[in-house]
Amino acid sequence: MEETNVSLKLLIDTKSQKVLFAEADKNFIDFLFHILALPVGTFIALLTKQGMVGSLGNIYESIENLSTTYLRPNVNKETLLKPKVQISGGSTVPGVPLLLPKVESSSTSSRNLYRCSSNYGHRYVADDSSAQCPSCQNYMNDKVNFVDPPSVTNAGSSSSEGGYVKGVITYMVMDDLVVKPMSTISSITVFNRFNVKDVSVLEEKVVDLGINEGMKLLKASIWSKSALTDVFLPMLKQEVQCESQ
Template identity: 90%
Template sequence: MEETNVSLKLLIDTKSQKVLFAEADKNFIDFLFYILALPVGTFIALLTKKGMVGSLGNIYESIENLSTTYLRPNVNKETLLKPKVQISGDSTVPGVPLLLPKVESSSTSSRNLYRCSSSYSHRYVADDSSAKCPSCHSSMSGTLSLVDPSRATNTTFSSEGGYVKGVVTYMVMDDLVVKPMSTISSITVLNRFNVKDVSVLEEKVVDLGINEGVKLLKASVWSKSALTDVFLPMLKQEVQAAWNNEMSEDD
């Protein structure tokens, strides 16, 4: 899958080593809003069980370890562990950047639905051909095809795709609060953090790829300083690498 990079301009307080806010376009905001559309099972699959805060990872692992003997005949583990979802570029919302890896699932390979094999008048639908018709108990093995609406008929979003309009610059706070960018809002933030000396402020432009997308996804779950936690360590590594290169050239 082709990776899409999204740029973000950070305003950093170098004295407190904190990102005050970021200046972002619609691509980054679309990605943030798309996080809310992800099922919990997909969250855990992307972050790994050990990366989850709390006990959700234990529920996931319990399902993995539970013998199919204890599951009902028409229950497939994959529907819980890897729920049907289209990630980023395959999203049902066109235009969301490719900032998360694709979660493969055997349940996502088929787009079929099934009807009662005995009668068309039994108006039940199943996503598993082993299910039984509630009316006559025949197998639900008659194949139906699920048709997604085309992008041309999708009136929920504009032709540019995603969730928000692209003509606006957005302010994203360290805790991922999103609002339209304005001069007044910038001054308000500086006052809130009691920034008196603007010389301690530094602008940095960072690029987000899949690695940063996953880190931001994880930080959005447990951190109130997501931008600082994700990007400041990355910037420090870049500075250290540049310094090491300079020293090696001098030698």
């Protein structure tokens, strides 16, 4: 992920104390979509067990505490607690802003793949050198190199944006993190939906996001239907209190 300045323009209903929606550019949408690429084990490690609202943290802790006596010989706890992933909280995804801390993975810096050590050319590969070839039962310990696909900037593409979405438009992000292209009609639809009659109660606020806010959004996305309100309104209130002191 790349360090990028990420900001949101929030439209707040000051009467109901609720974020109606946010105007966002490509950077924030790429971050939201990147959350879906995180394996369960990775985001639990990011939030820590104490930060989990449901029961997933208990599963994570159970694996940590379970004696290896009860695990099959070919099972390693680290493959569950620190899954091997090419995309993790802080790993390189061209164009995606760095809004989550790096999570230690059970994988090494480069992916290792192995093939059958026999001379018969059996067409199997494994990511564990202790695996056995299904055809001849020899160990899959002949190391081969994994080649990453070319990045967006090196692929000869006319676009070097990276990430997931195009950056030519502004996006609307609802309080429950529904994402859609921004338009005048969509704004009017939101006003009607929330029965906004007096526009004087609406207030625009621009907020900047860093890793702290990224972590809060990740947590809120799991349990809350009002993620933007839950994350940003307390932060804005705290800023007002600090300014008044």
